Amino acid sequence: xxxxxxxxxxAAHRLFRSDWxxxxxxxxxxxxxxxxxxGHNYVLEVVLEGEVDPETGYVIDLKIVKNAxxxxxSDRFDHRNLNLDxxxxxxxxxxxxxxxxxxxxxxxxxxxMHLGLTIKLWETENNCVExxxx
Numbered sequence: 001x002x003x004x005x006x007x008x009x010x011a012a013h014r015l016f017r018s019d020w021x022x023x024x025x026x027x028x029x030x031x032x033x034x035x036x037x038x039g040h041n042y043v044l045e046v047v048l049e050g051e052v053d054p055e056t057g058y059v060i061d062l063k064i065v066k067n068a069x070x071x072x073x074s075d076r077f078d079h080r081n082l083n084l085d086x087x088x089x090x091x092x093x094x095x096x097x098x099x100x101x102x103x104x105x106x107x108x109x110x111x112x113m114h115l116g117l118t119i120k121l122w123e124t125e126n127n128c129v130e131x132x133x134x
Contacts, residue, residue, distance in 0.1 A: 001049065002047055003065075005046050006043060006046075007046075007073065008041060008044070009073060009078035009079075010039060010041050010078060011039060012081045013038070013040075013094040014038070015029040015032040015093055015095060042122065043121070044103060044121055045119070046107055047117070048060055048065065048118075049115060049116035050115040050116065068110035068111065072109070077099075082099070089102070097131070100119045100129045100130070100131040101131055104117060104131050108133065117132070
């Protein structure tokens, strides 16, 4: 059985590598390398997979997931500049892929280990990444 909880957060970022020239960054990352940053309205989906508990009828109480998303994701990243305000991205380019990996790592600490965990992250309505850990 799979259950999921969605949440949104707004954050700014800039895609760039400090060891590249501005020209190289613009060539690879385009407008996303704007030195003045840009933002997204991210949609995060936390998908959990496991057996239904015969006593509760739940895979997990989704209030637990809601609270974990709030403390581990929303409180850290919402209305922040990922590059400047979030130590999780110091030295890590905040691409959608890397944001999903960081979100997975943060959520994994709060979700019981017997449950499978997948993070889906929409950066735009057309662009989505999915990460299920290693």
